[in-house]
Amino acid sequence: MLYKLKVNGKAQEVEAEPGTPLLWVIRDELDLTGTKFGCGVAACGACTVHFQGEPIRSCSFPIDAVGENEITTIEGLEDxxxxxxxxxxxxxxxxxxxxxxxxxxxxxxxxxxxxxxxxxxxxxxxxxxxxxxxxxxxxxxxxxxxxxxxxxx
Known part of the structure; x- marks a missing residue:
């Protein structure tokens, strides 16, 4: 399925299966590897990104839930x-x-x-x-x- 995302201020389009964790889209599809995989169950924080300015665990956040909301990874922190x-x-x-x-x-x-x-x-x-x-x-x-x-x- 095609998803239109806004990551680090840029419009992005990615193909992903519904339910794919945002972490894997960020790392594998967008090649933003600063966000790390640690545990896969949102317990360690290595995969933390900002969703609409709030920290979330991307390993347990499905791509379907992103919508048109802004995602910021470590590569996009500039303020x-x-x-x-x-x-x-x-x-x-x-x-x-x-x-x-x-x-x-x-x-x-x-x-x-x-x-x-x-x-x-x-x-x-x-x-x-x-x-x-x-x-x-x-x-x-x-x-x-x-x-x-x-x-x-």
């Missing part, structure tokens, strides 16, 4: 919040293996767009379900706090 988060990630040296980081960043950007000055508890709640195999959770939280401060400046 001020995204740049500040990415700079904080570098400043705090968050990344080890890097596999989960696109999902972590997508969730962090989503949080800071909704709440530019989150408490520790709000950060933990927003990032819950984003698994980091290298256990860089302390640095992730620190980077989010740094990004929040830099957004205020």
């Amino acid at each position: 001020k919040t995204a740049k500040v988060v990415q700079a904080a990630w570098n400043e705090k040296d968050v990344v080890q293996c890097g596999y989960c980081q696109s999902g972590q960043i997508m969730s962090a950007v989503g949080l800071l767009k909704q709440n530019p000055s989150p408490s520790d508890a709000e950060i933990e709640a927003a990032m819950q379900g984003n698994v980091c195999r290298c256990a860089t959770y302390v640095r992730i939280k620190d980077a989010i706090k740094t990004a929040a401060k830099n957004l205020e400046a």
